[in-house]
Amino acid sequence: xxxxxxxxxxxxxxxxxxNIVYYPRYFExxxxxxxxxxxxxxxxKQDIVKKYGLVGIPMVDTRAKFYIAATHGDWITIESRxxxxxxxxxxxxxxxxxREALAIEAFETxxxxxxxxxxxxxLKSAPFPEEMVVKFMNG
Amino acid sequence: xxxxxxxxxxxxxxxxxxNIVYYPRYFExxxxxxxxxxxxxxxxKQDIVKKYGLVGIPMVDTRAKFYIAATHGDWITIESRxxxxxxxxxxxxxxxxxREALAIEAFETxxxxxxxxxxxxxLKSAPFPEEMVVKFMNG
Amino acid sequence: xxxxxxxxxxxxxxxxxxNIVYYPRYFExxxxxxxxxxxxxxxxKQDIVKKYGLVGIPMVDTRAKFYIAATHGDWITIESRxxxxxxxxxxxxxxxxxREALAIEAFETxxxxxxxxxxxxxLKSAPFPEEMVVKFMNG
Amino acid sequence: xxxxxxxxxxxxxxxxxxNIVYYPRYFExxxxxxxxxxxxxxxxKQDIVKKYGLVGIPMVDTRAKFYIAATHGDWITIESRxxxxxxxxxxxxxxxxxREALAIEAFETxxxxxxxxxxxxxLKSAPFPEEMVVKFMNG
Numbered sequence: 001x002x003x004x005x006x007x008x009x010x011x012x013x014x015x016x017x018x019n020i021v022y023y024p025r026y027f028e029x030x031x032x033x034x035x036x037x038x039x040x041x042x043x044x045k046q047d048i049v050k051k052y053g054l055v056g057i058p059m060v061d062t063r064a065k066f067y068i069a070a071t072h073g074d075w076i077t078i079e080s081r082x083x084x085x086x087x088x089x090x091x092x093x094x095x096x097x098x099r100e101a102l103a104i105e106a107f108e109t110x111x112x113x114x115x116x117x118x119x120x121x122x123l124k125s126a127p128f129p130e131e132m133v134v135k136f137m138n139g
Numbered sequence: 140x141x142x143x144x145x146x147x148x149x150x151x152x153x154x155x156x157x158n159i160v161y162y163p164r165y166f167e168x169x170x171x172x173x174x175x176x177x178x179x180x181x182x183x184k185q186d187i188v189k190k191y192g193l194v195g196i197p198m199v200d201t202r203a204k205f206y207i208a209a210t211h212g213d214w215i216t217i218e219s220r221x222x223x224x225x226x227x228x229x230x231x232x233x234x235x236x237x238r239e240a241l242a243i244e245a246f247e248t249x250x251x252x253x254x255x256x257x258x259x260x261x262l263k264s265a266p267f268p269e270e271m272v273v274k275f276m277n278g
Numbered sequence: 279x280x281x282x283x284x285x286x287x288x289x290x291x292x293x294x295x296x297n298i299v300y301y302p303r304y305f306e307x308x309x310x311x312x313x314x315x316x317x318x319x320x321x322x323k324q325d326i327v328k329k330y331g332l333v334g335i336p337m338v339d340t341r342a343k344f345y346i347a348a349t350h351g352d353w354i355t356i357e358s359r360x361x362x363x364x365x366x367x368x369x370x371x372x373x374x375x376x377r378e379a380l381a382i383e384a385f386e387t388x389x390x391x392x393x394x395x396x397x398x399x400x401l402k403s404a405p406f407p408e409e410m411v412v413k414f415m416n417g
Numbered sequence: 418x419x420x421x422x423x424x425x426x427x428x429x430x431x432x433x434x435x436n437i438v439y440y441p442r443y444f445e446x447x448x449x450x451x452x453x454x455x456x457x458x459x460x461x462k463q464d465i466v467k468k469y470g471l472v473g474i475p476m477v478d479t480r481a482k483f484y485i486a487a488t489h490g491d492w493i494t495i496e497s498r499x500x501x502x503x504x505x506x507x508x509x510x511x512x513x514x515x516r517e518a519l520a521i522e523a524f525e526t527x528x529x530x531x532x533x534x535x536x537x538x539x540l541k542s543a544p545f546p547e548e549m550v551v552k553f554m555n556g
Contacts, residue, residue: 011449012294012462012473013302017188017350018195018252019295020262024170027163032428035489045429046490049156056157056429063202069262072295072452073463113157123159123208150310151323151334155429156436156489163430171289174350184290185351195290211313211434212324295466296473296530298540302448305441327434334435341480347540391435401437401486 001082002136004037012072020069027062030094030106033080037092041135052129054114060089061109068103076103082136088112088125090136140221141275143176151211159208166201169233169245172219176231180274191268193253199228200248207242215242221275227251227264229275279360280414282315290350298347305342308372308384311358315370319413330407332392338367339387346381354381360414366390366403368414418499419553421454429489437486444479447511447523450497454509458552469546471531477506478526485520493520499553505529505542507553 008029016022034057035045048054070076076096083091089111096104116122147168155161173196174184187193209215215235222230228250235243255261286307294300312335313323326332348354354374361369367389374382394400425446433439451474452462465471487493493513500508506528513521533539 012452013300013445013448015295016195016290017293017295017297018197018262019260020195020197022170022291023198023201024163024166024291027166028430031161031163031430035429039490044490046488056155056159058157058159058208059162059203059205061202061204062162063200064198065200066198069197071260071463073456073461121158121210123157151313151433152306152309152439152441154434156432156434158434161430167291170291174290178351183351185349210324212317212322294473296475296540297538298473298475300448301476301479302441302444305444309439309441334433334437336435336437336486337440337481337483339480339482340440341478342476343478344476347475349538399436399488401435 001084002037002041003079003081004033004040005077005079006033006036007075007077010070010072010074010076015072019071021071023064023066026064026066026096026104026106029078030062030064030080030108031059033078033094034092034108034110037080037082041132043132043135054112054126055123056113057110058113058123059108059110062107064104064106066104068098068101070098070103074098085128085133085136088127090128140223141176141180142218142220143172143179144216144218145172145175146214146216149209149211149213149215154211158210160210162203162205165203165205165235165243165245168217169201169203169219169247170198172217172233173231173247173249176219176221180271182271182274193251193265194262195252196249197252197262198247198249201246203243203245205243207237207240209237209242213237224267224272224275227266229267279362280315280319281357281359282311282318283355283357284311284314285353285355288348288350288352288354293350297349299349301342301344304344304374304382304384305340307356308340308342308358308386309337311356311372312370312386312388315358315360319410321410321413332390332404333401334391335388336391336401337386337388340385342382342384344382346376346379348376348381352376363406363411363414366405368406418501419454419458420496420498421450421457422494422496423450423453424492424494427487427489427491427493432489436488438488440481440483443481443483443513443521443523446495447479447481447497447525448476450495450511451509451525451527454497454499458549460549460552471529471543472540473530474527475530475540476525476527479524481521481523483521485515485518487515487520491515502545502550502553505544507545
């Protein structure tokens with residue numbers, strides 16, 4: 001299924017007093033990576049909101065396994081892949097490489113969410129637009 | 140084993156354009172909660188570094204399952220528990236409650252890390268200090 | 279004018295490899311402090327959005343002067359004060375104390391913002407609700 | 418003096434419920450920009466720490482004026498410039514452009530900091546290495 005790769009340089013402010021990346025920062029990078037994966041497929045977050053009337057693609061379940069630490073100045077490659085699509089949920093994996101080595105593996109299950117018709121403060125899962133499914137399946 | 144609870148108010152800057160918490164922020168809260176759990180047991184991060192000569196307690200594996208969203212102004216309770224201790228690794232769970240309801244469950248495996256004797260830029264797992272084990276087991 | 283004080287403990291993840299607070303974190307604390315100041319006056323961000331129909335209180339101009347560094351475990355006190363109110367803008371100062379010593383001084387000019395009537399994607403300054411002015415002036 | 422430009426795409430997680438950039442994020446971008454400016458001049462943060470024995474370049478005084486808001490998907494250009502160098506402090510300005518328009522102006526005064534000889538927990542200003550001065554003056 002659809003894959004995107006991008007290179008990210010670890011910055012000073014990504015790191016903690018142990019001089020390695022403060023791990024919540026990786027989840028920020030993964031969230032960015034999923035957005036950029038969608039954008040690479042032709043579906044920006046702005047489109048998701050304005051064209052498809054959704055609120056976002058909130059996280060339902062995520063896991064990350066950390067094998068190799070990184071520090072400021074390091075370049076990493078994040079490879080993000082749509083693994084599966086259901087009616088309104090989907091799975092993404094992120095593999096982080098530091099040079100050739102697999103440094104982190106992360107897994108996400110997200111849903112497409114719209115506003116609940118009875119209460120706009122609540123979210124409600126929404127079905128995948130057909131053209132997104134087609135693009136992710138064949139792209 | 141050792142448990143700590145704390146109340147946190149979600150702030151404006153914790154939330155994203157969908158008006159719910161940007162999920163990487165929860166991992167920041169969980170990292171704080173693990174530190175505060177250690178501090179409540181008598182082992183501050185400053186002690187971990189200065190008294191025990193460790194570099195930190197880096198994350199090896201973490202997972203979070205999100206059931207109920209929260210927005211700015213909401214108060215949540217984070218209940219953090221040391222689940223198990225091995226020679227140099229340990230498991231923590233965080234349960235987030237929004238009023239009475241279980242909103243998030245998170246799982247962490249971390250290690251105690253020191254500097255590698257051959258290369259101070261690398262980390263190396265370190266054994267649990269005896270008094271920490273005793274405290275967490277009986278606390 | 280209206281003043282609020284709160285105590286904040288610096289966390290591990292607030293600090294950078296120099297082992298002091300990564301300064302953008304202070305701006306997060308100041309943004310939280312301004313929200314909490316409003317909430318203490320009876321105007322939560324949820325009220326600002328829902329009751330008064332505003333989008334937020336975006337920053338126009340901010341400055342911070344850093345005198346004394348802090349590290350994880352330190353407790354600081356943030357004292358926040360509404361200094362002046364104009365038609366749709368206002369000034370806030372934050373003084374950070376580490377024990378008795380003045381550690382940081384910060385200055386903010388913000389506006390009350392609503393949606394632009396011709397283009398909801400744009401923001402437009404909005405006048406201060408009368409009851410807010412009264413409260414901040416006399417509170 | 419030395420100038421560097423870089424393009425940054427605003428991400429979903431940079432934005433708050435008003436759907437514009439949460440302003441502390443800009444200070445993170447500016448901190449990254451100053452590091453990248455130094456790296457472009459041949460002085461990475463790793464060099465600053467390892468080769469020159471410094472702890473970092475902490476902020477002393479910073480100000481930002483916000484003229485035009487940005488939202489997720491927007492590309493901005495950050496132009497960063499060393500404005501002046503004294504014995505151990507220096508000034509940087511950042512200009513943010515959204516398309517052709519000046520969106521933000523930011524000002525920084527930082528110092529070069531080393532460990533205090535009497536107390537490694539404290540920082541102490543350090544003189545600029547000669548080769549950095551030469552590079553920034555003529556680069």
